[in-house]
Amino acid sequence: MSLIEQQIAMSTTAERQVVTGAPGAAPSADWVIVTRGITRDYDMGGEVVHALRGVEIAVRRNEYVAIMGPSGSGKSTLMNLIGCLDTPSAGEYWLNGELVSRMADDELARVRNREIGFVFQTFNLLPRATAQQNVELPLVYAGVSAAERKARAKEALERVQLGDRRDHRPNELSGGQRQRVAIARALVNRPAILLADEPTGNLDSTTSEEIMRVFEGLASSGQTVIMVTHEPDIAAHARRVVVLRDGRISSDETRETFLATLNARV
Amino acid sequence: MSLIDAIRLALTQIRVQKLKSFFTLLGVTIGVMFLIAVVSIVNGMSKYVEEDFAAKFLGVNTFTLRRFPNFQNGNVTEATWREWQRRPVITSEDADAIREALPTGAHWAMQDMRYATPASQYRNSGPQAMVAAVSAEYFLIKNLEVERGRVFTEQEEQIGQPVVVLGSETAETYFPNIDPLGKEIRLEGLPFRVIGVLKKQGSTFGISLDRQAIGPFHSDMRRVTHARMGIDGVLVQGSDVGNLQDSEEAAREVMRRRHHLRPADPDNFMFETSESALGFWQGIKQVLVIGGIVLPAIGLVVGAIVIMNIMLVAVADRxxxxxxxxxxxxRRRDIMWQFLVESATLSIFGAILGIALGFGLSALIKSVTPLPSSVALWSIVVSVFLGAGVGIIAGIYPASRASRLDPILALRSD
Incomplete structure (x- = not known):
C-alpha cells in the first residue's frame, strides 16, 4: 500500500478521497497544501533523530484543519515545514501550486511573505512598534508603497475590531488584543494559509474562546486555516483534525469523528 | 525594504537608546572632530603663511640677496652659525654692482633695517618702529601703497632728501589726531619730514607691519640703520619667473666675482625666496598633516571597533x-541591509557631531591663540563619507551574522 493510499484509507470523508496527483506533478488548483512523503531528520551530534517519518497531508482551499499531537510527535517540525521556515530532508511539499521543498532561502522568504500568515503562541509582535506598524511589517517586505501599507494595515486591524487601537504598542494591549493584532498582521498580505501555532497557549479560557471565534469567522469567510495545538478542546474548533504520533499521521478525521473518538476514550 | 524604511527604522532604534548610541558614536565623533580641527588649522595657516605672510614679508616673484638666512629651517649647528658670521657683509657697492648686471624688466632695491624709537614734538617715547633705509623701487616691489601723501621718488633717494614714509600705527602714535604730512619726526636724533602714511596692513605672527618708518637710502636714514656696517640685503623682483631666474644668476655671478670665489667654492651669501623662507612652514605643515591623519585614524578605528561590538550586541539582543x-x-539581504543602514546611520550621526565639535574646536583655537583656522569644505564632505564608510565596514560582520540566523532558532530565543 503506497503512502498516498494509506492517507486516503485513513480519510473519513468522501471529499478527501481524491487523488492529489503523482509524485513530481503539481496538484490540481483546489489543493492548497500537498505533501508527499516528507521526512525531516536532525543530526544531533552524530545521532540522527527522525522527527518526521513520511507525512502525507493534503489540504483543500477553505479548509480549517487542526494538527494535534503530544510533544515529540513532530508537530512543531511539521509546522515549521508547512510554514516554510524549514525544508524537508526528503519528500515533496507543494504550497499553492509551487514546489517549495527544494527552494533556497530567499525564495522561501518570498513564499512566507506572500502565502503564509503566522500566528504564534507568544504573539511575536515587535515591542517598540505600534499595532499599525506591526501589521504593516509583511507589506514592507512585500515592497508595498507606504500609503498602501497604511490603508491595508488599517483595514486588517478593523477586521479584528482593533481599528481604535492602531497607535497602541503591544505593552498597552491585553493578551487577546495582542493576538488579534498578530492575526491582522498574518492576514494583511492575503496569504494562502493562516498558520497558527498554539494560538491560545498564552491566553485564559475566555480570551481563548474569543480568539477561536475570530478563527471561526475567518474560516467561514473562506480563509484556509491550519492550527497546531496540543489541546483537544481547541482542536475541536477545527472542522478536520490531524493527529501526529512519532513522526507519522496517526489519524485524520472530521471534527465529528474526532469528538466521538475523544468522548469514547473518556 | 527600501532605503527610506531602513533609515526610519535605524533612527527609531537610535532614538530608543539615546545614551548607548551616544557612547557608540564617541570614537567616530572624536576622530572626525580631530580631522576637521587639524585640517582647518593647517588650512588656515597655509592660507595665512603662503598668501599673507609670504606676500607681505617677501613680495611676489622676488628674491632677497642676504648674507645668511633670515628665516631658519629648524636648528642651526654651531659650525654653520660660525661660518655665517665669517661671511663678508653685503655693501651698498655690491647692491649697485648687481643693479648694473640685472636684465631689463627687473626691479631692484637695497634695504637696510633697524629698530629705533621715533620722537615727534607731540610724543617722544613709545613703541619702536622698524626703520628702513631703502631705494625708491622698494615700495613697488613690496606692493606698499600710501593712504595719504606719497612715497619718495628716485631723485629724492639719489640726492638723499631727509623724508620719511610712516606705517599707519607709527603715524597714529606719534601724531595723535594730527595730520603728520609735512611734520617732522626724529629718528636717533636725526630729523625727517613725513611725506606719506602707508595703508594699514595688520600683523603677521604677532609682528605689526604698521610700525614702520621708511626713508631714502642715501639720506641720513642709512646712518640710523648703521648701513656702514653692511646692508641687510638686496631685493630684486623679476617681471616673471624666467626673468627672476636670470636676475638671480646675474646677481650670483656679480657676488662671486666681488667675493673672489673660486669655481669650487660654495656661495658665501644666499638668496631668500618665498619658497626658501617657507621651508620652515613646510616642516611644520608636514608634522601637522601627519597628526591630522594619525589622530582621526585612531579615533575612527576605535570608533569602528566600538560600533562593531555594539552592533553584535544589538544582533544578539534582537x-x-x-x-x-x-x-x-x-530575506537575508533585507536583514543585512537593515543592520548596515543602522550602523552607517549611527556612524554618520557621530560624524555630524564630530563636524560640529570640530567647528567649535577650530573657533576656539582661533579665539584663544593667534593661529588662524578656517574649516575646509572638503574636510566636511570627507568626514561624512568616512562616517558612512566606518559604519558600513563595522556593520558588515554583525549584519551578516544577523542575516544568517536560522528563523526557527531566532524565534525561540528570548
Whole structure:
C-alpha cells in the first residue's frame, strides 16, 4: 500500500478521497497544501533523530484543519515545514501550486511573505512598534508603497475590531488584543494559509474562546486555516483534525469523528 | 525594504537608546572632530603663511640677496652659525654692482633695517618702529601703497632728501589726531619730514607691519640703520619667473666675482625666496598633516571597533526580532541591509557631531591663540563619507551574522 493510499484509507470523508496527483506533478488548483512523503531528520551530534517519518497531508482551499499531537510527535517540525521556515530532508511539499521543498532561502522568504500568515503562541509582535506598524511589517517586505501599507494595515486591524487601537504598542494591549493584532498582521498580505501555532497557549479560557471565534469567522469567510495545538478542546474548533504520533499521521478525521473518538476514550 | 524604511527604522532604534548610541558614536565623533580641527588649522595657516605672510614679508616673484638666512629651517649647528658670521657683509657697492648686471624688466632695491624709537614734538617715547633705509623701487616691489601723501621718488633717494614714509600705527602714535604730512619726526636724533602714511596692513605672527618708518637710502636714514656696517640685503623682483631666474644668476655671478670665489667654492651669501623662507612652514605643515591623519585614524578605528561590538550586541539582543522579520518574509539581504543602514546611520550621526565639535574646536583655537583656522569644505564632505564608510565596514560582520540566523532558532530565543 503506497503512502498516498494509506492517507486516503485513513480519510473519513468522501471529499478527501481524491487523488492529489503523482509524485513530481503539481496538484490540481483546489489543493492548497500537498505533501508527499516528507521526512525531516536532525543530526544531533552524530545521532540522527527522525522527527518526521513520511507525512502525507493534503489540504483543500477553505479548509480549517487542526494538527494535534503530544510533544515529540513532530508537530512543531511539521509546522515549521508547512510554514516554510524549514525544508524537508526528503519528500515533496507543494504550497499553492509551487514546489517549495527544494527552494533556497530567499525564495522561501518570498513564499512566507506572500502565502503564509503566522500566528504564534507568544504573539511575536515587535515591542517598540505600534499595532499599525506591526501589521504593516509583511507589506514592507512585500515592497508595498507606504500609503498602501497604511490603508491595508488599517483595514486588517478593523477586521479584528482593533481599528481604535492602531497607535497602541503591544505593552498597552491585553493578551487577546495582542493576538488579534498578530492575526491582522498574518492576514494583511492575503496569504494562502493562516498558520497558527498554539494560538491560545498564552491566553485564559475566555480570551481563548474569543480568539477561536475570530478563527471561526475567518474560516467561514473562506480563509484556509491550519492550527497546531496540543489541546483537544481547541482542536475541536477545527472542522478536520490531524493527529501526529512519532513522526507519522496517526489519524485524520472530521471534527465529528474526532469528538466521538475523544468522548469514547473518556 | 527600501532605503527610506531602513533609515526610519535605524533612527527609531537610535532614538530608543539615546545614551548607548551616544557612547557608540564617541570614537567616530572624536576622530572626525580631530580631522576637521587639524585640517582647518593647517588650512588656515597655509592660507595665512603662503598668501599673507609670504606676500607681505617677501613680495611676489622676488628674491632677497642676504648674507645668511633670515628665516631658519629648524636648528642651526654651531659650525654653520660660525661660518655665517665669517661671511663678508653685503655693501651698498655690491647692491649697485648687481643693479648694473640685472636684465631689463627687473626691479631692484637695497634695504637696510633697524629698530629705533621715533620722537615727534607731540610724543617722544613709545613703541619702536622698524626703520628702513631703502631705494625708491622698494615700495613697488613690496606692493606698499600710501593712504595719504606719497612715497619718495628716485631723485629724492639719489640726492638723499631727509623724508620719511610712516606705517599707519607709527603715524597714529606719534601724531595723535594730527595730520603728520609735512611734520617732522626724529629718528636717533636725526630729523625727517613725513611725506606719506602707508595703508594699514595688520600683523603677521604677532609682528605689526604698521610700525614702520621708511626713508631714502642715501639720506641720513642709512646712518640710523648703521648701513656702514653692511646692508641687510638686496631685493630684486623679476617681471616673471624666467626673468627672476636670470636676475638671480646675474646677481650670483656679480657676488662671486666681488667675493673672489673660486669655481669650487660654495656661495658665501644666499638668496631668500618665498619658497626658501617657507621651508620652515613646510616642516611644520608636514608634522601637522601627519597628526591630522594619525589622530582621526585612531579615533575612527576605535570608533569602528566600538560600533562593531555594539552592533553584535544589538544582533544578539534582537535575535527574536530578526526571527519575526524573517518569518514575515524578510530575506537575508533585507536583514543585512537593515543592520548596515543602522550602523552607517549611527556612524554618520557621530560624524555630524564630530563636524560640529570640530567647528567649535577650530573657533576656539582661533579665539584663544593667534593661529588662524578656517574649516575646509572638503574636510566636511570627507568626514561624512568616512562616517558612512566606518559604519558600513563595522556593520558588515554583525549584519551578516544577523542575516544568517536560522528563523526557527531566532524565534525561540528570548
Amino acid at each position: 535575535t527574536r526580532e530578526i526571527g519575526i522579520r524573517k518569518a514575515l518574509g524578510a
